[in-house]
Amino acid sequence: MAGIKLNGVNKRYGAVEVIPDLSLEIEPGEFIVFLGPSGCGKSTLLRMIAGLEPTTGGDIQIGNRSVVNLPPGARNIAMVFQHYALYPHMTVRDNMAFGLRNIGIKEAEIDRRINEAARMLELDKLLARKPVQLSGGQRQRVAIGRAVVKEPGAFLFDEPLSNLDAALRTRTRVELARLHQRLKATMIFVTHDQVEAMTLATRIVVMNQGRIEQVGSPIEVYRRPATRFVAGFIGSPAMNFLPAERVASDDDRVAVRLGDGTELVTAVSSRTLNGATSLTAGVRAESLVIDPNGPARGRADVVERLGERTLAYVTLANGSVVVAEAPRDSEVNAGDNVSLRYDASHVHLFDEAGKAYHAN
Amino acid sequence: MSTAISSAAVERPRKARGGTAFSHWGNALFVLPFVAMYVMLLIVPVIRGFWLSLHEIDLLSGDAEYVAFTNFANLWADEFFRGAVGNTFYFVLLSVPAFVTLGLLLALALNRPGRTGAALRAIFFGSSVLSVTIVTLVWRLVLMPDKGLLANIMGGLGLQTIAPLSSETMALPAVAFVTVWWIIGLPMMLFLAALQQIPQEVYEAAAMDNASRWRTFWSITLPSIKRTVALVAIIEVIMQFQIFGQVQLMTGGGPNNSSRPIVQFIYEAGFRQWALGYSAAAAQVLFALMLIGVAIQVWVARRREAD
Numbered sequence: 001m002a003g004i005k006l007n008g009v010n011k012r013y014g015a016v017e018v019i020p021d022l023s024l025e026i027e028p029g030e031f032i033v034f035l036g037p038s039g040c041g042k043s044t045l046l047r048m049i050a051g052l053e054p055t056t057g058g059d060i061q062i063g064n065r066s067v068v069n070l071p072p073g074a075r076n077i078a079m080v081f082q083h084y085a086l087y088p089h090m091t092v093r094d095n096m097a098f099g100l101r102n103i104g105i106k107e108a109e110i111d112r113r114i115n116e117a118a119r120m121l122e123l124d125k126l127l128a129r130k131p132v133q134l135s136g137g138q139r140q141r142v143a144i145g146r147a148v149v150k151e152p153g154a155f156l157f158d159e160p161l162s163n164l165d166a167a168l169r170t171r172t173r174v175e176l177a178r179l180h181q182r183l184k185a186t187m188i189f190v191t192h193d194q195v196e197a198m199t200l201a202t203r204i205v206v207m208n209q210g211r212i213e214q215v216g217s218p219i220e221v222y223r224r225p226a227t228r229f230v231a232g233f234i235g236s237p238a239m240n241f242l243p244a245e246r247v248a249s250d251d252d253r254v255a256v257r258l259g260d261g262t263e264l265v266t267a268v269s270s271r272t273l274n275g276a277t278s279l280t281a282g283v284r285a286e287s288l289v290i291d292p293n294g295p296a297r298g299r300a301d302v303v304e305r306l307g308e309r310t311l312a313y314v315t316l317a318n319g320s321v322v323v324a325e326a327p328r329d330s331e332v333n334a335g336d337n338v339s340l341r342y343d344a345s346h347v348h349l350f351d352e353a354g355k356a357y358h359a360n
Numbered sequence: 361m362s363t364a365i366s367s368a369a370v371e372r373p374r375k376a377r378g379g380t381a382f383s384h385w386g387n388a389l390f391v392l393p394f395v396a397m398y399v400m401l402l403i404v405p406v407i408r409g410f411w412l413s414l415h416e417i418d419l420l421s422g423d424a425e426y427v428a429f430t431n432f433a434n435l436w437a438d439e440f441f442r443g444a445v446g447n448t449f450y451f452v453l454l455s456v457p458a459f460v461t462l463g464l465l466l467a468l469a470l471n472r473p474g475r476t477g478a479a480l481r482a483i484f485f486g487s488s489v490l491s492v493t494i495v496t497l498v499w500r501l502v503l504m505p506d507k508g509l510l511a512n513i514m515g516g517l518g519l520q521t522i523a524p525l526s527s528e529t530m531a532l533p534a535v536a537f538v539t540v541w542w543i544i545g546l547p548m549m550l551f552l553a554a555l556q557q558i559p560q561e562v563y564e565a566a567a568m569d570n571a572s573r574w575r576t577f578w579s580i581t582l583p584s585i586k587r588t589v590a591l592v593a594i595i596e597v598i599m600q601f602q603i604f605g606q607v608q609l610m611t612g613g614g615p616n617n618s619s620r621p622i623v624q625f626i627y628e629a630g631f632r633q634w635a636l637g638y639s640a641a642a643a644q645v646l647f648a649l650m651l652i653g654v655a656i657q658v659w660v661a662r663r664r665e666a667d
Contacts, residue, residue: 050564050568051567052564052567052568071567072564072567072568073567073568073569073571074570077568078568079564079565079568081561081564081565082561083559084561085559085561085562085564085565086562086565087562087565087566087579087580088562088584089583089584090579098569098571098579099569099570102569102571102572103570146565146569
């Protein structure tokens, strides 16, 4: 179990700068998820930690030892690849033993580790098979087993669930969470799937265009997104954004007039906001509910009944579309005129630069 | 209502059955042109060749006298034929391993992105498009005694000049060398295609697994392309058993029959001495040898795969 420190890490391909300057400290035993849209540099960052991609600048330390000049095999880490990357002509046992034999571990010890990992991952009966004789989920477990037997300082996962079907993805996700609790090892997990990030991470690193937007626990990034990008990226359905104009307020809370004319007194302190005037208000569907007594009016275009809740896509008076939540047993239908109520204490404000302001 | 449904259900399969039966025969029409050509140009000549090998043919009168296996018995006793068989085997042994190993080495060296790699791949493949006449002409000039490029280079280095094509021991190796130079492009391309099929992730996994370059080659690359190794070996065995043009144009089978292969023997027996039956018998022997060679390779490849 090793901590990982990234210090001013920089990566450029010719003139293209993929990661300008990134620093991050990962505690031993943490489950860190790099989350971001395609092309945000999260996989590149993981591959630099693995040593599969050279850094252009900066330093990477694994267990207080600089590894930038070490080959991948010497970094005391193991990686699980997106497409499993099993050796097709080797049996499951040989796949797991390959890396151990390469560093001269004794056969008895190799057997012990493989048997233990196989028991943990339910691979006992598959050890003599070749990858082609395994299902996708089994292959993924072998890939994880191959990493486990190395007993590495840290595990790296590069979108390991993206090739599995929905049911298997959920199950493997739970298995990974269990594995982390059991091994208590440092794990770095790259994904663009926010559900994976929210469920697995002790801390999420939200990335955008090679920069870290926010580092925080899943609940932190959900409740108090640092930027408008994070607010829009985390959460499903995505947060509603409405142009907002600051209006005079009696107390020290910021009052705004939204694009459709609705006036709200938010829970954001005017001291934190200072002079910013051109704002965007962000509100999640669960804080924008259909309520006959609500102040805002609109027309429901589409209604999605998800079972545990109902979502309505509502066009407001000014033409902007928002997603609002209705009670589970709501009888709202597409085409109905509805009233909406904002839960002002959960309205976020963003300034022009995208910086977020929340209720205290 | 229920009767209508049941009668429709009975009706439908019967119709479908009639339809497929008709379309089966209709489909055969699509392959007929190929089958006809295949039978005419391959099956008939093979049978005809075997029939010829059992006869003594007089080309002038067109008479054919059945002689059973006399032609084969004569071949067995024919010192020149036995020499030709030996030469052919020697040539295959010289050239096929070179095609496999050099082809693989070139592919490994040139399996890289970028212009240099692409240019070198084109250059190495380029010689394959030359005709045998041009290749042999060029190399005869290179290997010419006294005035050729090789003689000049060796003279320049102060070494005694050699003339490979007029040496009994060096003629066939020289032809093998020229053959490899000429058509190494195809094995190289086949190996390149196979190498590019190996996912990069597997190599990255091997790097994470501390595999050295040598270990990666033995444990990852080679097992991944073993089918292609077998394919190249089989193609080359079939091709090199039929060596003819280069020998005919470079040495004419000499000196002292030291480079005469089976196909040249067949050609000379059939079209110089007009002994068609005898020539056909020699062709049957070549066919059998190639069949045995390929069968052994397939067997070895299968056994290795089963391991």
